[in-house]
Amino acid sequence: MDSSNLIERVLAGETRAVARAISKVEDGAKDAALLMKEVFPRTGRGLIIGITGSPGAGKSSLVDKLALLYRQRKERVGIVCVDPSSPFSGGAILGDRIRMQTLGLDRGVFIRSMATRGNLGGLARATVDAVAILDAAGFNKIIVETVGVGQDEVEIVKTADVSVVVLVPGMGDDIQAIKAGIMEIGDIFVINKADREGVLRTEKELEALLSLAARTDDWYPPIVKTVATENKGIDDLASAIESYREFQLKTEASAPRRQAIARWRILELLRERLLARTLGSDSASERLDALAAEVADKRRDPYSAVEEIMNEAISSQ
Amino acid sequence: MDSSNLIERVLAGETRAVARAISKVEDGAKDAALLMKEVFPRTGRGLIIGITGSPGAGKSSLVDKLALLYRQRKERVGIVCVDPSSPFSGGAILGDRIRMQTLGLDRGVFIRSMATRGNLGGLARATVDAVAILDAAGFNKIIVETVGVGQDEVEIVKTADVSVVVLVPGMGDDIQAIKAGIMEIGDIFVINKADREGVLRTEKELEALLSLAARTDDWYPPIVKTVATENKGIDDLASAIESYREFQLKTEASAPRRQAIARWRILELLRERLLARTLGSDSASERLDALAAEVADKRRDPYSAVEEIMNEAISSQ
Numbered sequence: 001m002d003s004s005n006l007i008e009r010v011l012a013g014e015t016r017a018v019a020r021a022i023s024k025v026e027d028g029a030k031d032a033a034l035l036m037k038e039v040f041p042r043t044g045r046g047l048i049i050g051i052t053g054s055p056g057a058g059k060s061s062l063v064d065k066l067a068l069l070y071r072q073r074k075e076r077v078g079i080v081c082v083d084p085s086s087p088f089s090g091g092a093i094l095g096d097r098i099r100m101q102t103l104g105l106d107r108g109v110f111i112r113s114m115a116t117r118g119n120l121g122g123l124a125r126a127t128v129d130a131v132a133i134l135d136a137a138g139f140n141k142i143i144v145e146t147v148g149v150g151q152d153e154v155e156i157v158k159t160a161d162v163s164v165v166v167l168v169p170g171m172g173d174d175i176q177a178i179k180a181g182i183m184e185i186g187d188i189f190v191i192n193k194a195d196r197e198g199v200l201r202t203e204k205e206l207e208a209l210l211s212l213a214a215r216t217d218d219w220y221p222p223i224v225k226t227v228a229t230e231n232k233g234i235d236d237l238a239s240a241i242e243s244y245r246e247f248q249l250k251t252e253a254s255a256p257r258r259q260a261i262a263r264w265r266i267l268e269l270l271r272e273r274l275l276a277r278t279l280g281s282d283s284a285s286e287r288l289d290a291l292a293a294e295v296a297d298k299r300r301d302p303y304s305a306v307e308e309i310m311n312e313a314i315s316s317q
Numbered sequence: 318m319d320s321s322n323l324i325e326r327v328l329a330g331e332t333r334a335v336a337r338a339i340s341k342v343e344d345g346a347k348d349a350a351l352l353m354k355e356v357f358p359r360t361g362r363g364l365i366i367g368i369t370g371s372p373g374a375g376k377s378s379l380v381d382k383l384a385l386l387y388r389q390r391k392e393r394v395g396i397v398c399v400d401p402s403s404p405f406s407g408g409a410i411l412g413d414r415i416r417m418q419t420l421g422l423d424r425g426v427f428i429r430s431m432a433t434r435g436n437l438g439g440l441a442r443a444t445v446d447a448v449a450i451l452d453a454a455g456f457n458k459i460i461v462e463t464v465g466v467g468q469d470e471v472e473i474v475k476t477a478d479v480s481v482v483v484l485v486p487g488m489g490d491d492i493q494a495i496k497a498g499i500m501e502i503g504d505i506f507v508i509n510k511a512d513r514e515g516v517l518r519t520e521k522e523l524e525a526l527l528s529l530a531a532r533t534d535d536w537y538p539p540i541v542k543t544v545a546t547e548n549k550g551i552d553d554l555a556s557a558i559e560s561y562r563e564f565q566l567k568t569e570a571s572a573p574r575r576q577a578i579a580r581w582r583i584l585e586l587l588r589e590r591l592l593a594r595t596l597g598s599d600s601a602s603e604r605l606d607a608l609a610a611e612v613a614d615k616r617r618d619p620y621s622a623v624e625e626i627m628n629e630a631i632s633s634q
Contacts (some may be wrong), residue, residue: 033620040618054371152469255613262612262619266605267592269623274591275584277627288583295579296572301357302579303350306586310594 003031007038013076013138015110022112025129028122028276036129042136046078049241050160052146052153052185057166058192061228062237063145069234070141071108078134078142081113082127082156110134124152125268128159158185159261161254162244164237166190167206170198183209186221188240194225194233217253219244278313287312320348324355330393330455332427339429342446345439345589353446359453363395366558367477369463369470369502374483375509378545379554380462386551387458388425395451395459398430399444399473427451441469442585445476475502476578478571479561481554483507484523486515500526503538505557511542511550534570536561595630604629 009017021039025032049066053059060081067077114127127144134142144160146153157163165186189210191202203223210221222240226233248254279285287309294300326334338356341349366383370376377398384394431444444461451459461477463470474480482503506527508519520540527538539557543550565571596602604626611617 033624036620037618040620041615044615054373056371258613259609263605263609265619266609266612266622266626269619270595270626271588271592273623273627274595275588278587278591288580292576292580292583295583296575298358298361301354302582302586303353303357305583306590307350309583309587310590 003034007035010035010039010133010137011042015107018110018133018137019112021133022130025133026114026126028126028272032129036132039129039132039136043132044135046135046139046142047162047241047245048131048135048142048144048160050144050146050157050163051166052157052163053166053190053192054168057168058228059145059147059166062166062190062192062226062234063143065228065231065234066237067109067141067143069238071106074108075140076108076110076138078110078131078137078139079112079145080127080130080134080142081111081145081147082123082153083113083115083147110139122268122272124156125265125272127156128265128268131159154185155264159264161248162187162241164188164190164241166192167202168193169196169202183212184215187219187244188237189221189223190226190233190237191223192226192228195227195230199225216256217251219247219253278309284309284313320351324352327352327356327450327454328359332424335427335450335454336429338450339447342450343431343443345443345593349446353449356446356449356453360449361452363452363456363459364479364558364562365448365452365459365461365477367461367463367474367480368483369474369480370483370507370509371485374485375545376462376464376483379483379507379509379543379551380460382545382548382551383554384426384458384460386555388423391425392457393425393427393455395427395448395454395456396429396462397444397447397451397459398428398462398464399440399470400430400432400464427456439585439589441473442582442589444473445582445585448476471502472581476581478565479504479558481505481507481558483509484519485510486513486519500529501532504536504561505554506538506540507543507550507554508540509543509545512544512547516542533573534568536564536570595626601626601630 006017006021010021021035023029024035051059051063063079067079070077112130114123114130131142131144144156146157163185165183165188167189169191189206191199191206203225206223210223215221222243224233224236224240226237228234279288291300291305291308295302295305323334323338327338338352340346341352368376368380380396384396387394429447431440431447448459448461461473463474480502482500482505484506486508506523508516508523520542523540527540532538539560541550541553541557543554545551596605608617608622608625612619612622
């Protein structure tokens with residue numbers, strides 16, 4: 001399957017071609033840039049929903065139930081699960097297998113976990129590229145689910161059209177810990193496991209925090225209560241997502257957001273490309289290892305090492 | 318205060334000079350490289366303890382109690398709190414203020430929160446630089462505490478001599494979510510809030526997970542139970558930290574670890590410097606905004622935009 005053939009089949013929505021295209025952007029394959037240049041102009045039809053929240057908040061169940069609801073409405077659903085804390089991907093694969101039992105036999109659902117590949121980075125960039133591929137392939141809803149609540153995850157969720165933050169009752173400490181950064185990215189808040197004690201208190205605390213959050217638009221983020229494992233409140237969540245989407249389209253509130261996403265995306269890719277250009281050759285990579293050994297033994301400081309790498313890269317260009 | 322004077326005062330352990338030096342590396346000031354070149358060879362005397370875990374696990378209380386214990390032993394303690402999810406730093410500052418009430422009046426304790434500054438990155442690099450400054454300034458114990466459990470946080474905790482992962486009982490889902498990545502970085506595991514129900518189950522689950530984790534050395538990570546708010550188990554945690562340190566020194570298990578840290582550190586700094594060199598000028602920054610606007614409107618794809626920025630940067634060198 002050559003590149004142009006692959007692109008055609010991706011645009012036709014073929015599952016295997018989509019999987020292969022995502023592997024290419026994940027691996028940073030040579031022809032990934034060519035692929036993405038073709039894919040990018042075909043994006044913008046699907047709705048991208050970002051879902052984040054603390055570990056243990058039940059995000060996976062919530063995503064699965066939301067996907068099932070969209071499936072009942074005959075929509076095609078892509079799920080991209082981002083797991084930066086699992087560099088060895090064992091965890092991600094295990095999670096996938098469990099999910100495949102409920103959703104995986106359905107051809108209208110595509111599930112993919114993205115994990116870190118080595119320390120040259122690129123996970124966030126690969127994730128937005130994977131979302132773009134699913135979008136161009138005609139998936140109507142693309143859900144990006146994160147495992148953690150770190151900076152990378154927040155950045156990725158910010159690239160969605162609609163961002164959903166999931167909490168559970170009795171997370172007083174948690175809300176305190178999650179704080180400003182994540183509060184400001186949520187367009188919709190979900191209190192999952194809402195059959196547990198302390199829902200009211202969590203709701204009050206959340207309302208108080210939301211009243212402090214500085215939004216750049218006039219949207220007031222709704223709080224939706226769900227019990228994902230019992231399929232309760234999923235309709236409400238879907239309605240809230242739809243309402244925010246309508247608000248966005250009506251107010252053109254999405255223009256500065258789209259510009260910020262584009263800027264972030266360029267920066268991510270630029271960072272990756274600059275590093276690849278500087279360290280891409282085998283000799284440069286060996287040089288890095290040699291310098292790292294010197295720094296580890298304190299025979300050299302990291303700043304001098306970096307200056308040396310940069311000077312060598314310039315003189316070899 | 319000129320640079321050489323500042324360095325002298327940092328090495329003499331003066332609190333205000335330390336604070337100022339950390340601000341310089343955080344801001345990426347011009348003379349930060351000079352400062353770090355002087356600081357780096359003076360590091361390696363303090364013990365760096367990384368503490369991570371889910372939001373709500375009680376990490377802050379645990380860190381505070383551990384710091385108090387070290388203070389009773391007449392050691393100087395530096396605490397660096399990493400909060401990447403709080404780009405607006407309001408949360409970090411609030412947290413600091415609360416802590417200052419218990420620890421802050423003690424001159425033997427230095428507390429600093431590191432938050433994200435804009436989207437050019439550098440938080441992880443600034444954090445390890447801050448730790449190096451505290452080390453060179455003669456702090457005996459330097460505790461790096463993270464707020465989230467994302468990739469950045471994991472990377473930062475991996476740069477410590479000893480990594481501690483904090484859990485709480487009844488986090489079955491949580492352990493599942495935390496998974497492989499974080500399990501593999503923990504040298505010591507703490508079950509905090511160990512007066513709650515479900516301690517035994519959490520311990521069993523944790524043991525099962527630990528038996529699967531692939532460590533590169535022969536250390537078997539101990540599980541320490543604490544109730545930080547009641548100051549219970551803190552001695553055990555300090556002993557566990559000491560045991561691991563002794564193991565490291567005895568087995569030279571720390572050599573590959575130090576090399577990996579050095580490599581990561583060079584990469585972080587290199588990434589930051591390459592981006593700064595390419596986008597450092599006002600005209601390059603304007604060009605980025607203009608290209609972002611084109612990408613947002615789908616008049617251009619991100620890959621072409623990045624190629625253009627890189628070509629322009631090369632031709633202007």
